[in-house]
Amino acid sequence: MGESSLRPRRDGGAPQVLLIEDEPAIVDFVTRGLDAEGFVVSSAGDGISGEERALSERFDAIVLDLMLPGRDGLTVLKHLRAAKPQLPVIVLTARGETEQRVIGLDAGASDYVRKPFALAELAARLRAQLRQVPRGEESTLHGADIVLNLLTREVHRAGLPVRLSATEFELLAYLLRRRGRVCSRQEIQSGVWGYEHDPETNIVDVYIGYLRRKLAQGGRPAPLATVRSIGYRFIDDP
Secondary structure (H helix, E strand, C coil): CCHHHCCCCCCCCCCEEEEECCCHHHHHHHHHHHHHCCCEEEEECCHHHHHHHHHHCCCCEEEEECCCCCCCHHHHHHHHHHHCCCCCEEEEEECCCHHHHHHHHHCCCCEEEEECCCHHHHHHHHHHHHCCCCCCCCCEEEECCEEEECCCCEEEECCEEECCCHHHHHHHHHHHHCCCCCEEHHHHHHHHHCCCCCCCCCHHHHHHHHHHHHHCECCECCCEEEECCCEEEECCCC
């Protein structure tokens, strides 16, 4: 999928991605691959210079390795989230680093990709994160007694804050935009994670479970209904 499928920058150019990674082979692989997919890629080889560039220059997304010289990726991520809360950040983790992936998502990562990874997967995740909020859409989404703010990325239920990871936030926003409509697992996986349905994964069900636990407050269940054999639906009266 080429440049025409990507969200253009406001100035009409291709999306700008900063890769913060210290392994030259990965930098070369990602730069060449994303260039073919219609992205413009810049790179930084350590956490200090990467953070400085991410904060001082304009990028549409960041691809961030967690294991970096100079300054670790989690520290960089926390600083980026504080300064640029809406900037998509996809973290790269080594296979088996489950705890690091969870910490990264909780620290505000938009998504993660495990090494070794296929370039097509990384490109798909970037495209998913770069989808622009449709023009004219309100900055907040409402459903039941839940308010989701697309700009501040805050969620409240009955006036009380609900702390969600970046992926949980995107999943809730996806369902709120389709309030009352049944969304299949295939649709949700494509819309939130940016890649085609994999029948071997239960990632949608897992994250629905996370959302239900976090949205259930004061004895009230989360307004997420299971539609047997199909998927899920956001309902106004749980």
